[in-house]
Amino acid sequence: MQQFFKFIISKRKFFMWAISFLSIFMVFEISQLKISYDFDSYFAKNESFYQDFEKYQSKFPLGQNHQIVVTLESQVGIDSSFGSKANAVFAEIEQLKGIKKANYFSKISEFNPSNLNGGEKKLVDFKSESSFQESMQYFKSRSKIYQSFFSKDQKSVVGYFTIEKELFNLPGRDTLIHSIRQIVTSSKVKFHLFGIPVMRSIYSEKIWNDFLVFSIVSIALLVLVLYYLFRHFLLILIPCLTVVMGILWNFGLMSLFGFSINMISNLLVPILFVVGISDSIHLISVFYEKIQHGLKKEDAIIESLKEVGKATFLTALVSSTGFLSLSFTSAEAIKFFGLFGFTGIIITYFLSIVIVPSLLLVLDENFFYKQTSVLNQGIWTKVFSGIYSLAHEQKKKVLLIFSFFVLISILLIPQIKTSLFFTNDVKSKDALAQEFSYFEKNIGYLKPFEFVIRTKAESQPINLAFVKGIEKIEKELSNDSNFGAIYSMIFQLKYANYLLHQGKMEYFTIPNSEDKLRYLLKEISNRADEPLFNLNGKKEFYFASKIRDEGSEVMEKKEIQLKHKIESSLPVQVKFTGFGHVLDQSNKSSRTDIFWGLLGDLIVVSLMMAFLFKKSKFILISLLPNLIPLCLLLGIIALLGIPFSPANALILVVIFGISIDDTIHFLTHYLLIRKEDSQAIRSTLLTCGKAMLFVSFLLMAGLGITYFSDFEAISNLGLFGMITIIFATLTEFLITPILLDLFDPI
Known part of the structure; x- marks a missing residue:
């Protein structure tokens, strides 16, 4: 490489001019750099669960993932005056460009019995306080779907606004959300805003x-x-x-x-x-x-x-x-x-x-x-001579202390939590996490829970027995307090039957004959805006709800139990989908991929060390001081009970790649002088130690910057990065000299 460096020096003017011109070009390019609004890039798109997600989103465009939830809160309760004001706010939001569909309490109508598409009679009556309160009581008597328009304490009203799919990953999404904020802020009513589009908008900022x-x-x-x-x-x-x-x-x-x-x-x-x-x-x-x-x-x-x-x-x-x-x-x-x-x-x-x-x-x-550089001050000779003496004279004690903490960490590693939550990306005190907590406590659950029941054969008949089997499953989910309102074919059938019988509540049930069932299924397929089933080929039935966020592991167990229950009682296959499922599975997949990447990195680095230093013992000497800090870090993560997210797994790869730099500097200099210097380890510490120490400090400070990020995962990377660099510096100055002393005596 010496000839290469001499060439660089001899042609330095050419290279400097070339770098200058390219830098001007790059400044222009960086001025065109944009923020990514596509958060789907964090998903494992080549996995089957994501491909199923896209397929079913296209077949059953219910729009849960594209929904903005707006809550208007009254300090005293919902009276006609507050109801009128809320109605005006929601109506103004509905008119915004980019809103595809809106659902809120004052928009619900009594439908015309002869028309599945509904009529004009509104359920909420603003004429007088008594008529308004009477209509509110009617809401309370209905299913979870109608109750979802109000808070549990009956002091807030909730509006659900589905945005155009095309806006979901574009800057227009943020513009729309800003307009919604302006409308509700100008109303001077206390409000709360949530939904996946809102999360992504805040993330972009x-x-x-x-x-x-x-x-x-x-x-x-x-x-x-x-x-x-x-x-x-x-x-x-x-x-x-x-x-x-x-x-x-x-x-x-x-x-x-x-x-x-x-x-x-x-x-x-x-x-x-x-x-x-x-x-x-x-x-x-x-x-x-x-x-x-x-x-x-x-x-x-x-x-x-x-x-x-x-x-x-x-x-x-x-x-x-x-x-x-x-x-x-x-x-x-x-x-x-x-x-x-x-x-x-x-x-x-x-x-x-x-x-x-x-x-x-x-x-x-x-x-x-x-010039007088800190690097040339005589104090460093004393510092690194002392470090060498400690490593050389107290090697047994040093190895014993490190071995003890490594052993404790290995015992703690199986206790690492891997269950992740819906808002794990932000800190618990962040406004976004607080809003999520408010909604779960006062309004309803927000994490999407969706699955599809698919018949095993195209010839599978859809009769009353089959539909009642599905209804039984839905009832069990509806009775589970961990689930919100459930949207499915069952609700559509019940509602269609209710309309067919002039709006009589006793007919809000599954039809009682095979003929009526076939008739209603056909009518819903032809006339409903969003039929939640597909009767072509293998029949598919879509279920959508929202679930209490108890963590990804709990959700996975629920999915396994539900799948077993459905498939053991009906001749069907169950596939889970929806944003919540894809998020959990993508986190799991990414975490696994990163671990495999780290393993591959270790193998490649081992081969490089073997090629560079020619002796197998230097593989151990180079890797061990850099694996110990990772092991200690995993022990700390387990001890603190911090969920092990893909971002935390990312730390292992980044820190390993950075921390091994000092090892390479140390070993390269050591091998350069070992034949001529009987005190090669000490001389290497004195020569390289100063720069290694300051680089480690700079690494800690640089990674520490990220601790102040609003993103929990990025903040953790900063914290854990600093901790790991401290461990890596200690092992570099103590373990590397000891290993050289033991395995490569001069």
């Missing part, structure tokens, strides 16, 4: 806020750390310029190839800052040492690149491989994160070996003799 905060704070943090290290404006500017240009290039590539930023891609900003700056710190710190030993700056640059250039190339290769392993996951958002994590690290490495040496050579040689 948070994504942009995170991107700005991460970018600004990362730059500020970088400047402070570099000032502390190098104490001069120019030596701050050079690494900053390198990393900022690397990030610009990477996000410019995103825009160039039509990608948008999302919740996970925001993590690339602090990660690339800390990973990119580590190469510059290692290079500048070694350059300083060479200058202090009397080398001319040209010779110092070549020697510095010779000493750390190979190590920085290897660290870039290993770190980028970790990210690349994520590109094989099912979820597009994680795949996209892995791909651009890979390109970002490679780009930043290339820029660092061109820009840093080129700009250092421009500076006057006397400049470096005048």
Whole structure:
């Protein structure tokens, strides 16, 4: 690689001009970068459960996933005055462009018995207070479906507004929600807003806020750390310029190839800052040492690149491989994160070996003799000599302490919680989580629960016995307090029978003859806006409800139990679908994919270590100090009872790829001097330890930025990232020297 570095230095003017022109182009591209409104990219789209979800959403477009729920709250109760005001607010919302369908209390009508499409007589009467209260009592006597228009304490009214499907993943969704907020705010009535479109709108806003905060704070943090290290404006500017240009290039590539930023891609900003700056710190710190030993700056640059250039190339290769392993996951958002994590690290490495040496050579040689870097202060000799003494003289105690905590962590790992909740993405104190809690407590459940019953054969007759079997299942679900109102063929049949008998409530039942059943099924299929069944080929019957959010594991158990119960009593197959099911299954699938990616990363890194260091013992020496921190992290996650989400699994891949960088720097320098230096371990600590320590601090600070994200998963990544880097630094300074002492004695 020495010839390659000499070529870079000799052609540095050409490379600098090329980088300058490309950077201008990338600045233009990044100005076109957009926020992703497509949150379906977090789902495992190539899995069968997602394909079923799309198929049934097309067949049975009930619109639960596209529904905005608006609650207007009265302080004293629902009287005619409040009812009239609520009616006016809901009617104004209904007129907004993008609202496909609206359902609210004052819109419900008494239907014409001769017409399944209904009539004009409204159930709610605003003429007088007495007539209004009488109509309210009528609502209370009806099924869960009608009761869902009011809060449990009868102080709030609820409106359900289905937006156009085309708006669901477009900026127009946010514009529509903003208009709804303006309408309800101007009414001066206390309100609550929820629904999957609302969640996604708030997420989009948070994504942009995170991107700005991460970018600004990362730059500020970088400047402070570099000032502390190098104490001069120019030596701050050079690494900053390198990393900022690397990030610009990477996000410019995103825009160039039509990608948008999302919740996970925001993590690339602090990660690339800390990973990119580590190469510059290692290079500048070694350059300083060479200058202090009397080398001319040209010779110092070549020697510095010779000493750390190979190590920085290897660290870039290993770190980028970790990210690349994520590109094989099912979820597009994680795949996209892995791909651009890979390109970002490679780009930043290339820029660092061109820009840093080129700009250092421009500076006057006397400049470096005048500068006093923290990295060159004598205190570090005492610090790292003490660390070496501890590792060398107290190795048994050190190994015993680490072994004890690793053993405890291994025992705790099986206790890790894997059950996730509907609002796991945001912190429990976030306004969105509070709104969700309010709705579940006062209005009804919000997590969609949907499934399809499908006959095993096309010839399966749909007779009264079969329909009553389905009705029995629905009754059991309706009587379960964990379920909300259930929409299905059963309700449609009962309602059609009710209409057929001039609105008499005693006929709100399944028809009592096969002829009536066939007639009503045909009428509903032909005339209802959204028939919840399909009688062509293998018959399909769609059920939609909302369920109490008790976690993904509880929901999965309920699904298994319900599937067994239905399939053992009827000749059918059951398939679960809906947003809630897809969300839970995608989380489970992504978590598994990331673990397989980590395993693949370990294998690839092991092969790289074997190829680079030629001896199998160095595989153990390089991997063990980096696996211990991951094991300890999993133990802490289990101890704190934090659910293990895909984002938490992502931490393992990211941290492993980053933390092994220091190991490679350590081993590369150690092998370079081991034949000539009988104290090679101590000398390596003294030479590399300073940069490794400051890079670790920078990593902790950089990842710590994400702790302040509004997203719980991203915040956890920051917290766990800091903890893991502390563990990784300890193992690097203590375990790596001990392993070298034991397995590679000089």
